[in-house]
Amino acid sequence: MSKKQLIVLGAGPGGYAAAFLAADLGMDVTLIDKELNPGGVCLYRGCIPSKALLHIAKLVNEAKEASKWGVEFSEPKLYPEKINEWKNKVVKNLTGGLGQLTKQRKVHYIQGTAKFLDPHTLEVEKSGGEKEKLSFENIIIATGSSPARIPNFPEFSDKIWDSTGALDIKKIPKKLLVIGGGYIGLELGTVYASVGSEVTVVEMLPHLLNGADRDLVAVFQKRISKLFKEILVSTKVAGISETKSGVKVTFETSDKKKDEREFDAVLISTGRKPNTKGFDLEKTGVKVDDKGFIIVDKQCKTNVTGIYAIGDVAGEPMLAHKASHEGRTAVEVIAGHKVEFAPNAIPAVVFTDPEIAWCGYTEAEAKESGIKYEVAKFPWAASGRAMTLDRTDGLTKIIIEQGSQRILGMGIAGAGAGELIAEGVLAVEMGANVTDLKLTIHPHPTLSETLMETAEIFFGQSTHIYRPKKSDKSDDKPDANK
Numbered sequence: 001m002s003k004k005q006l007i008v009l010g011a012g013p014g015g016y017a018a019a020f021l022a023a024d025l026g027m028d029v030t031l032i033d034k035e036l037n038p039g040g041v042c043l044y045r046g047c048i049p050s051k052a053l054l055h056i057a058k059l060v061n062e063a064k065e066a067s068k069w070g071v072e073f074s075e076p077k078l079y080p081e082k083i084n085e086w087k088n089k090v091v092k093n094l095t096g097g098l099g100q101l102t103k104q105r106k107v108h109y110i111q112g113t114a115k116f117l118d119p120h121t122l123e124v125e126k127s128g129g130e131k132e133k134l135s136f137e138n139i140i141i142a143t144g145s146s147p148a149r150i151p152n153f154p155e156f157s158d159k160i161w162d163s164t165g166a167l168d169i170k171k172i173p174k175k176l177l178v179i180g181g182g183y184i185g186l187e188l189g190t191v192y193a194s195v196g197s198e199v200t201v202v203e204m205l206p207h208l209l210n211g212a213d214r215d216l217v218a219v220f221q222k223r224i225s226k227l228f229k230e231i232l233v234s235t236k237v238a239g240i241s242e243t244k245s246g247v248k249v250t251f252e253t254s255d256k257k258k259d260e261r262e263f264d265a266v267l268i269s270t271g272r273k274p275n276t277k278g279f280d281l282e283k284t285g286v287k288v289d290d291k292g293f294i295i296v297d298k299q300c301k302t303n304v305t306g307i308y309a310i311g312d313v314a315g316e317p318m319l320a321h322k323a324s325h326e327g328r329t330a331v332e333v334i335a336g337h338k339v340e341f342a343p344n345a346i347p348a349v350v351f352t353d354p355e356i357a358w359c360g361y362t363e364a365e366a367k368e369s370g371i372k373y374e375v376a377k378f379p380w381a382a383s384g385r386a387m388t389l390d391r392t393d394g395l396t397k398i399i400i401e402q403g404s405q406r407i408l409g410m411g412i413a414g415a416g417a418g419e420l421i422a423e424g425v426l427a428v429e430m431g432a433n434v435t436d437l438k439l440t441i442h443p444h445p446t447l448s449e450t451l452m453e454t455a456e457i458f459f460g461q462s463t464h465i466y467r468p469k470k471s472d473k474s475d476d477k478p479d480a481n482k
């Protein structure tokens with residue numbers, strides 16, 4: 001049995017980023033995954049295919065709207081098979097490219113399913129059926145997550161989908177129910193509503209997108225309520241069963257009123273659970289918490305020496321960019337560098353229309369933490385670029401620490417918010433203050449100017465918004481008591 005210096009178990013964005021950096025640092029690396037090539041959920045059935053479909057949704061919606069700008073297209077014709085083909089090609093190209101990078105870096109890639117035999121040994125059942133035992137000095141567990149199942153709900157089928165089922169556009173249902181008002185349900189609901197489904201969203205909580213500030217969600221909700229047929233909040237699904245013609249669903253509101261309806265298809269997107277079962281993790285002695293996440297410290301170390309965990313399996317937020325940064329941290333720790341995974345801002349983006357993005361402190365978090373903060377907001381109705389795009393339905397906000405005037409967080413709702421938020425992440429990580437943002441020359445005409453103008457608003461000096469003077473805030477004399 002060969003002893004490996006480093007094994008990375010799971011080749012999602014966490015695992016492959018870790019393996020590639022380890023190879024770059026001169027380690028002997030073995031990367032194991034069930035799939036033919038690296039990519040994980042993100043590339044095969046998550047971030048990438050969903051964004052490919054959202055691109056089509058955007059195109060269709062813009063074509064429908066164009067008549068008000070004096071350009072008339074005929075009703076778009078949609079060919080689900082071709083849409084699927086194109087989306088699958090994007091996935092194949094990207095995962096194939098990662099396969100190439102794996103070979104170029106001389107990472108030893110094994111396609112197979114692994115399980116632990118003890119804290120130092122794995123057994124891999126390869127795609128061809130043969131088994132191999134591998135011992136290791138270090139292992140990074142990056143096994144990711146899977147869609148959560150609701151007890152007593154029927155199995156997934158061609159009418160009852162998880163996110164993977166919804167990404168495989170076979171036929172477009174006339175009536176689609178999305179259970180769960182989180183980002184995955186809303187993104188996939190946007191895709192189906194744009195290509196012609198009547199989409200109903202049902203959410204148990206009183207609002208959509210728990211975790212995002214309400215004023216940002218309000219911008220999104222205004223537009224989405226035109227695209228979706230119905231959004232039911234404070235409502236749960238009390239029963240669901242397949243019929244010959246579709247899926248029968250019983251809703252129950254918070255005041256216990258029941259309502260039965262039928263849909264052609266149902267997407268269940270009620271969260272994801274970490275993949276800690278099915279590979280004999282128990283044999284290592286690694287501890288998991290009550291939600292099933294592997295417990296790690298800031299260096300991605302578990303309680304067992306030589307065993308690290310990263311990405312979705314190691315805790316929230318379950319996002320690809322968090323996974324890859326943790327993966328790189330774990331490798332640096334193994335290489336002996338003095339590093340920690342301690343970001344001030346992990347951006348979150350909801351790729352709906354409009355997009356919502358935030359990083360650092362949300363306003364709600366700032367309020368809860370007891371920090372002294374102020375908020376500056378810039379409505380996009382005053383942005384020239386937003387007007388040229390006919391997308392004045394946007395809002396940029398900054399959360400600012402009183403006194404130091406440091407930028408603690410940023411939130412954006414509007415077209416392209418996902419791209420714009422990167423500047424907020426840099427500002428928070430660099431400890432920039434609101435004057436830095438105000439004095440940074442932003443290109444005109446762009447939506448990025450809304451970030452600069454939000455900073456100007458903080459001082460009551462926005463060029464494009466007139467506000468009667470009420471504050472004597474000065475950018476050279478920060479004072480918490482003003």
Ligand code: FAD
Nearest residue numbers: 010012013014040041042046047114144311312318319320
């Ligand atoms: P994963 O990507 O889950 O990869 C884990 C890998 O481990 C898998 O390839 C699996 O085959 C392998 N594996 C597991 N067990 C074993 C075993 N025993 N043996 C061998 N291999 C094993 N995140 C974003 O940041 N942005 C987005 O826009 C976004 N959109 C999403 C859309 C959808 C529909 C979904 C479902 C998710 C989305 N996510 C998004 C979340 C993102 O996909 C995950 O956060 C990310 O993939 C986590 O990466 P990971 O490396 O931890 O694990």
